[in-house]
Every structure is written in structure tokens, then in C-alpha cells.
Amino acid sequence: MAKKKRYVYRCVSGVSNYSNSRNKGRKSIKLLLYIVLFVFLVYFGGRKLVNLAYESDKIIVKSIEVVGTKNVTKTEIKELLPFETGDNILKINLSKTENEIKRLKPELKSIMINRSWQKVKIKLCERTPEAFVMQGDTVFGIDFDDNPFPLRGFMNAEKVPKLFYRSDVERKKLLSFIKSFKPMCGDFLSDVSEMKFSGAGDIIFVTHGNTVVFWGDGEPNVLSHKFNRFQKIYSDAMSKYKQIECIDMTLYSFGRATVKPVRE
Structure with missing residues (x-):
């Protein structure tokens, strides 16, 4: 004999669902109010603390x-x-x-x-002067940042060359040459009183002993070898002559250098 199926009926109340939704809504509103209140207190409390810090007589420069x-x-x-x-x-x-x-x-x-x-x-x-430049009648220092500045204190005693140039471009090129030349020439740079470009675009420097050196271009790739050769020529010429009028290194790439002593 077949068993009868039992059916369980549940009664769902629409009023109960509505009540639960209202409770959830109230909780969300309360949470939002708490958050707003917290932000309000933090903001105005923080401003109050900052104002107190700015007005404090303890947070001062002593x-x-x-x-x-x-x-x-x-x-x-x-x-x-x-x-x-x-x-x-x-x-x-x-x-x-x-x-x-x-x-x-x-x-x-x-x-x-x-x-x-x-x-x-x-x-x-x-700043430390790497060279001197003229602005009007006044001597200024200049460094590798290419920024002229007034000389202060012992800056005037620096043994650096004075640059003569016809444009800012020439000044920058001379500074670039000094920057490359300085590490390999040792104390020789302190013996250079002037540095400039010739009309042909070659670098010329004058020593404190009034020897004019026609250096040629400032090609950095041969600078070290060229200076070593020049140093030997210069030292040998100084031992032979009382005074040297000029040394021409412009034809160095062809294996030539000319020394001209001062005629007595």
C-alpha cells in the first residue's frame, strides 16, 4: 500500500520582511552618522592641534x-x-x-x-673659481657650471687663468677645455695667466712668464699624450733659453712643434 506524502506549509509574512529591511536601513544610517562624526572630530581636532602648535611658545627657534x-x-x-x-x-x-x-x-x-x-x-x-672672467671693469669668478659670481675673501688668490672670449659659446668651450685639461696637466694650469681663442679658432694660453702657447684645437682624445709631449718641449726650452716667446703646438698631429725664444 503506497504511503501518503506529507506536505509542510510555511507561512511567509510580508510584514516580517518589511520590518527586517527597516532595521537594516536604520543600522546603515547610524553607521554613516558615526563615520561623519568621526571625520568631523578628526578634521577639526587636527586643525586645533596644528593651530596650537603654531601658537606654542615652546616650538620656537632658539x-x-x-x-x-x-x-x-x-x-x-x-x-x-x-x-x-x-x-x-x-x-x-x-x-x-x-x-x-x-x-x-x-x-x-x-x-x-x-x-x-x-x-x-x-x-x-x-663656489670655487676655475677661471676668472671680466664683466665690465670687474673681475668675477666662474666655475664649471658656467655661473659667474663675485669674488669673496681668498677667492682672488686662486691661481686660475683669466678667460677672454667674444661670445658665451667661446666661454663655454674654454671652460670645457679647462675641465678636461686640469686633471692631466698637474700644476701647470696655475702657471697659465690667460686663455682665449685665436681668429682661426685655436686655443691660446699665456703663462705668467709671458710665453704664448698656441695649443691648437681642444680635442680631448689626444689631450693627455699632447700635453706629455708639450711638457717635455717646454721643460727642454726653459733649460736652453732665458725666455721663450712662444711655443706652437698647432701642427702636433703632423709631428711638429715650434719653439721661438726671445731674442736678446
Whole structure:
């Protein structure tokens, strides 16, 4: 005899589903309100803390240290600062101050300002003249960045050549030659008083003993070998003659060099 199937009937209430949806909606609204309240407290609380820090008499500059000075004085650097001891240390705009001092002091290669608790440290790096240039009637220093700057302190005593040029392009080429020439010529560069280009575009330098050297082009590939050869010629000529009028190295690539002594 076949068994009768039993059926279970469940009654689903529409009112119950509606109530659950309302509860979930209320929880979402509460969560959103809590988040908004939290953000509000963090924002205004943070602003309050920042304002308190900016107004605090404990977060102030108590000392200013300047290091790296050789020719520039610490006093003149401090006088250029837009802040002083007693000012709030958080209000200092470091990058703006660095840029402004570099603009006013082109003899500085770099400046770095750091702040710590109640202290500001200023680290300077001064430029070193690699040559002298004329601007009007005034002698300026210039380095391999091609930036002329006023000579300060002991910069005038540097034994570097004075450059004579007809354009900025010639000046840059002379600086480039010195940069390549300096590592291999040793102390000889300190004996060079002037450096310039001839009308034909060859490099000429004059020694402190008034010897004119017609160097030729500044080809870097043969510079080391050419200088070694020149050094032997120059040393030999100095031992033979009291004074040398000129040494011509323009035909070096053809194996020729000419020495002309001063006639007595």
C-alpha cells in the first residue's frame, strides 16, 4: 500500500520582511552618522592641534647654526634669513628661503636648511673659481657650471687663468677645455695667466712668464699624450733659453712643434 506524502506549509509574512529591511536601513544610517562624526572630530581636532602648535611658545627657534663658510660670513647669511630666534619653527618655509639666498648669493653653489627641535642648521657650499672672467671693469669668478659670481675673501688668490672670449659659446668651450685639461696637466694650469681663442679658432694660453702657447684645437682624445709631449718641449726650452716667446703646438698631429725664444 503506497504511503501518503506529507506536505509542510510555511507561512511567509510580508510584514516580517518589511520590518527586517527597516532595521537594516536604520543600522546603515547610524553607521554613516558615526563615520561623519568621526571625520568631523578628526578634521577639526587636527586643525586645533596644528593651530596650537603654531601658537606654542615652546616650538620656537632658539639657535641658528651656519656651517661651511670660508669666504662668506655667517653674519651676512643670518641677516638674509626671513626668521630669527624666537620665531615659531613650524612657520619657516625652508625651500623658499634656500632659493632666495641662492639668488642673492651666486657665490654659493648650494645651501641646505634643516630644522630640528628648537634649532635651525644652515649648511653652505661655496663656489670655487676655475677661471676668472671680466664683466665690465670687474673681475668675477666662474666655475664649471658656467655661473659667474663675485669674488669673496681668498677667492682672488686662486691661481686660475683669466678667460677672454667674444661670445658665451667661446666661454663655454674654454671652460670645457679647462675641465678636461686640469686633471692631466698637474700644476701647470696655475702657471697659465690667460686663455682665449685665436681668429682661426685655436686655443691660446699665456703663462705668467709671458710665453704664448698656441695649443691648437681642444680635442680631448689626444689631450693627455699632447700635453706629455708639450711638457717635455717646454721643460727642454726653459733649460736652453732665458725666455721663450712662444711655443706652437698647432701642427702636433703632423709631428711638429715650434719653439721661438726671445731674442736678446
